[in-house]
Amino acid sequence: MKLSLRLSAFASLAVCVVAHEGHDHDTQMPLDYVRFPYQAMYPGDNEVTADSVFSGIATFAKLPWVQCLGRDRDASFDVAFIGAPFDTGTSYRPGARFGPAGIRAGSRRLTLYGGYNVPLEVNPFHSGLKIVDCGDIPVTPYDNKYAIKQIEDGHKSLLHRQTFSPLGNDSATGLPLVPISVDGKHHPRVITLGGDHTIVLPLLRSIYSAYGPISVIHFDSHLDTWKPQVFGGAPTDQAAINHGTYFYWASQEGLIKNGTSIHGAIRTTLSGPADYVNDDESGFQRIEAREIDTIGTAGIIKKIRDTVGDQPVYLSIDIDSIDPAFAPATGTPETGGWSTRELRTILRGLDGLHIVSADIVEVAPAYDTNAELTTMAAADVLYEVLSVMAKTPLGKVLV
Numbered sequence: 301m302k303l304s305l306r307l308s309a310f311a312s313l314a315v316c317v318v319a320h321e322g323h324d325h326d327t328q329m330p331l332d333y334v335r336f337p338y339q340a341m342y343p344g345d346n347e348v349t350a351d352s353v354f355s356g357i358a359t360f361a362k363l364p365w366v367q368c369l370g371r372d373r374d375a376s377f378d379v380a381f382i383g384a385p386f387d388t389g390t391s392y393r394p395g396a397r398f399g400p401a402g403i404r405a406g407s408r409r410l411t412l413y414g415g416y417n418v419p420l421e422v423n424p425f426h427s428g429l430k431i432v433d434c435g436d437i438p439v440t441p442y443d444n445k446y447a448i449k450q451i452e453d454g455h456k457s458l459l460h461r462q463t464f465s466p467l468g469n470d471s472a473t474g475l476p477l478v479p480i481s482v483d484g485k486h487h488p489r490v491i492t493l494g495g496d497h498t499i500v501l502p503l504l505r506s507i508y509s510a511y512g513p514i515s516v517i518h519f520d521s522h523l524d525t526w527k528p529q530v531f532g533g534a535p536t537d538q539a540a541i542n543h544g545t546y547f548y549w550a551s552q553e554g555l556i557k558n559g560t561s562i563h564g565a566i567r568t569t570l571s572g573p574a575d576y577v578n579d580d581e582s583g584f585q586r587i588e589a590r591e592i593d594t595i596g597t598a599g600i601i602k603k604i605r606d607t608v609g610d611q612p613v614y615l616s617i618d619i620d621s622i623d624p625a626f627a628p629a630t631g632t633p634e635t636g637g638w639s640t641r642e643l644r645t646i647l648r649g650l651d652g653l654h655i656v657s658a659d660i661v662e663v664a665p666a667y668d669t670n671a672e673l674t675t676m677a678a679a680d681v682l683y684e685v686l687s688v689m690a691k692t693p694l695g696k697v698l699v
């Protein structure tokens with residue numbers, strides 16, 4: 301309402317100026333003169349705005365900004381985007397602290413034509429779910445231990461909030477759905493914009509508080525299950541937790557469901573074959589990036605689905621799973637990766653899985669092209685994730 305009043309005053313002023321210049325515009329310019337299909341994206345959002353997709357303040361996909369960790373602590377939603385601007389666990393190129401801002405800029409155009417996903421036959425922005433951008437978790441760049449706790453607390457604050465929409469009934473049987481969490485509650489979903497990959501340790505600690513040990517689908521050119529002695533040398537306890545070791549720690553803490561978790565797009569060099577033995581012990585199956593040449597996207601999708609089954613699953617996407625030709629702006633780029641098209645196809649192949657929350661990490665916009673290749677790829681990848689989420693409620697039918 302406040303925005304409309306301000307715009308109204310501004311429009312009147314504009315009309316006055318025009319009139320003084322001698323043109324015969326004597327009626328006020330309508331406030332919705334730049335109405336685009338992206339408007340009214342969630343229930344109750346019918347506010348007229350003069351912002352087009354290329355103007356105004358950047359939120360993910362121009363979604364409404366809610367200060368979920370500030371003055372809007374009681375706000376409810378079904379899906380929340382939240383930034384975790386942390387990059388002090390990086391081994392090579394720093395800069396992922398600017399990832400959330402970059403991804404939001406890369407996402408501006410997502411709803412220019414309305415946001416309908418043709419292959420998935422859904423418009424996540426008009427699916428009845430309340431989807432918001434909660435801004436960023438405050439993260440200190442001076443103390444990793446403290447920052448990791450901030451990220452866990454920020455994520456938990458969103459995850460344990462009341463959902464905006466009820467769980468509803470099963471579309472096939474009409475029977476009421478019950479939550480798939482271990483605490484029996486229906487939780488909203490959180491999509492985190494990283495940040496370097498270290499953030500997944502506190503994110504999985506938060507996920508554990510609602511779902512217990514979770515199956516993980518992890519797209520990355522790197523394993524990230526390295527022992528601290530192998531990756532970084534672990535000179536201190538703090539150094540031992542970084543963007544190459546967080547899955548080792550998550551496994552040690554029992555946060556990951558052993559045997560139903562899987563990496564995709566792996567192609568890094570190793571310290572030696574023992575890294576794969578260690579990776580096995582951390583509970584992961586592996587899909588190598590080069591397997592796309594033999595089994596294709598369909599074969600990769602099948603491997604993932606066969607591994608995860610109908611378990612609740614957490615999805616973590618390192619932008620470096622995509623080839624640097626398509627996504628150069630990242631912390632530890634590796635050639636020989638998947639195209640943006642291939643990763644998007646694989647993500648759509650997860651349709652029907654119970655993805656409880658997700659993230660995209662390692663986007664470091666300072667290394668991007670002027671054409672915003674990487675941040676656009678990150679935004680489009682999350683659009684596929686959001687579409688899959690919109691189609692499948694986080695519930696099951698009791699049998």
Ligand SMILES: [Mn+2]
Pocket residue numbers: 520521522618620632662
């Ligand atoms: Mn990586």
